[in-house]
Amino acid sequence: MVSSDQRRRQLAREKFERQQQRREEARRRTRRLTAIIASAVAVVAVIGVGAYVLSDGDDTKNSADAAASASPSESPSASESSEPEPEMTIDKKAKYTLALETSQGDIGIGMDAAKTPHTTNSFKALADKKYFDGTKCHRLTTEGIFVLQCGDPKGDGTGGPGYTIPDENLTALGKAGDDGAVTYPAGTVAMANTGQPGTGGSQFFLVYKDTKLPPSYTPFGTMDAAGLKAVKKIAEAGVVDGAGDGAPKKTVTVEKGTVEKA
DSSP, X not given: OOOHHHHHHHHHHHHHHHHHHHHHHHHHHHHHHHHHHHHHHHHHHHHHHHHHHHTHHHHHHHHHHHHHHSOTTOOSOTXXXXXXXXXXXXXXXXXXXXXXEETTEEEEEEEETTTOHHHHHHHHHHHHTTTTTTEEOOEEEOSSSOEEEEXXXXXXXXXXXXXXXXXXXXXXXXXXXXXXXXXXXXXEEEEOOOSSTTOBOSOEEEESSOEXXXXXXXXXXXXXXXXXXXXXXHHHHXXXXXXXXXXXXXXXXXXXXEEEEO
């Protein structure tokens, strides 16, 4: 017999995964549109403006059809893998600290490069470029799963660094149960993704209360006590419009993000 609480958690997980899948589908549609536009530009460059005008009717229709299939709120996503991940420069045997100075308090996150070298190296490279400075934590979930999501320069869940990194450390939280989920303990920091393997970019989520999710989100860090307390206070204030999933009522801006060797 499934309890009402278990059912709520299951529905929340399913909603989370559907949202990730919809974003990935939107990105795929956008990539197709971008490819069509790029091809049209190449044709202009090679055969000249006169020839392009002669075929303008068909090309315009094709481009319009492609544009109609793309989400109107999506533009070519910065989280698409259009360039390689940063060159490995960290000490793979060391531990690092990701320090987030936010408008709602400081959050310290410990990272073990031995367990998540690609993730740690990516965060170090991005932080050194001040990538996280001035970004907002755009999503708070208070029903079923309990996370605050950050790391998107666009602030709407579609942004990223232009490359992806591999999944890591996925067995750290144990074997999935009959419901296909494992427990991400309060204090865990993990990578967000599109629901597909190897699609992590810069977005991550902070778990402020034990949360059941599929073991497909790289757990790469642990919040310090002060950081977990700050995130819990953000969660206590709730979500805009009283919903269980959306922008946090307390605006959370990452004023500065740095990564240093511990």
